[in-house]
Amino acid sequence: MSIQEQFPFAAHTLLPNISYPTLRNAIQHRAKEFDLPLAQDSETEIQLKTAYGTYRFWQGDEAPIAEIGSSRSDWLYVLKESLQDIVHELSPEIAKAIHWSDAQESAGNRPPNFQFITIEDVTALAGGFLRVTALAEDLSHFTTDSIHFRLALPDPGRQEPQWPYLSDSGQTIWPKGEAALHRPVYTVRDMDISTSRLTFDIFIHEGGRATAWAQSVTPGTRVGLTGPGGGGIPEVDQITMYADETGFPAVARILEALEPNASGHVVLQQTCSASAHYPMPTHPGVSIEYVQESDSDLGDLAIETMRNRPNHMIWLAAEKAAAQKLRAAFKTEGLNSKEHYIAAYWTRPAISNTQG
Numbered sequence: 001m002s003i004q005e006q007f008p009f010a011a012h013t014l015l016p017n018i019s020y021p022t023l024r025n026a027i028q029h030r031a032k033e034f035d036l037p038l039a040q041d042s043e044t045e046i047q048l049k050t051a052y053g054t055y056r057f058w059q060g061d062e063a064p065i066a067e068i069g070s071s072r073s074d075w076l077y078v079l080k081e082s083l084q085d086i087v088h089e090l091s092p093e094i095a096k097a098i099h100w101s102d103a104q105e106s107a108g109n110r111p112p113n114f115q116f117i118t119i120e121d122v123t124a125l126a127g128g129f130l131r132v133t134a135l136a137e138d139l140s141h142f143t144t145d146s147i148h149f150r151l152a153l154p155d156p157g158r159q160e161p162q163w164p165y166l167s168d169s170g171q172t173i174w175p176k177g178e179a180a181l182h183r184p185v186y187t188v189r190d191m192d193i194s195t196s197r198l199t200f201d202i203f204i205h206e207g208g209r210a211t212a213w214a215q216s217v218t219p220g221t222r223v224g225l226t227g228p229g230g231g232g233i234p235e236v237d238q239i240t241m242y243a244d245e246t247g248f249p250a251v252a253r254i255l256e257a258l259e260p261n262a263s264g265h266v267v268l269q270q271t272c273s274a275s276a277h278y279p280m281p282t283h284p285g286v287s288i289e290y291v292q293e294s295d296s297d298l299g300d301l302a303i304e305t306m307r308n309r310p311n312h313m314i315w316l317a318a319e320k321a322a323a324q325k326l327r328a329a330f331k332t333e334g335l336n337s338k339e340h341y342i343a344a345y346w347t348r349p350a351i352s353n354t355q356g
Contacts (some may be wrong), residue, residue, distance in 0.1 A: 030169030152224025247317030
């Protein structure tokens with residue numbers, strides 16, 4: 001059965017100047033890295049299944065062909081963007097040559113998962129956080145399965161911001177140079193689909209672009225948003241969670257939504273003692289522990305849980321190195337990390353060896 005017969009939304013593209021074996025190897029690597037199932041893997045065809053839909057690759061008469069299918073148009077778009085990243089790693093020039101079969105239907109439009117939000121209010125929270133309330137255009141796709149999104153923030157000095165659009169080939173054209181948009185990821189702390197009101201919290205840290213924006217933005221300001229995406233509310237009986245301050249809002253959202261009979265433990269890592277005052281909800285079956293960054297490594301703590309509490313779902317949101325360490329441990333132990341949530345919420349800047 002073809003992708004078009006399986007899904008209401010589908011598209012395909014040629015991938016010229018790339019061999020099928022090279023493409024197959026890249027897809028196999030992607031599947032292994034993110035623990036994604038391969039529905040088919042042969043010398044003539046490979047299929048990759050994801051939460052958003054299915055990829056199918058095979059050798060055509062002229063070049064390899066990529067076909068994607070999904071149950072939603074915005075998820076189809078996510079699949080396109082992911083494939084763009086995969087091919088770009090192999091060859092930026094080939095990535096530029098991608099031309100989707102449905103491109104003419106949407107040329108010039110905004111990306112399907114992009115919308116504008118209008119800021120209503122920004123208030124200070126205990127613990128060194130800011131709470132932002134905004135009105136969105138449409139929150140109907142924001143469910144408990146996807147609680148994350150990206151802001152699209154223009155440079156505050158630009159009077160006429162530029163926004164993304166779809167090209168004649170179906171690719172997303174993002175503003176570049178001085179018009180480039182800052183796109184940090186945040187968690188929906190609260191929302192009301194009926195009024196399209198959205199609330200999210202930002203951890204204040206010096207030098208952060210989103211922090212500076214939130215501290216100076218005025219009501220009525222319009223910015224962009226892409227999403228939803230990422231993980232959702234876990235439906236589990238036992239859970240152990242690890243997060244630094246960037247993940248506190250996500251932990252709070254999950255604690256509120258966990259089933260009453262759930263049990264577990266939360267480890268919250270602090271870079272400053274004040275963050276312990278962030279308004280963290282309580283759950284009758286889940287204990288909360290605070291640790292200092294200087295005294296703990298969330299990756300190591302999560303690995304210990306992986307080995308000693310095999311029935312617990314592990315949920316980790318932290319710096320990239322901790323997430324990589326935990327993923328590597330799952331692979332070493334031969335365990336399926338897809339049953340857990342492991343996310344890098346930020347990346348520590350590289351230390352320069354330059355003197356003076």
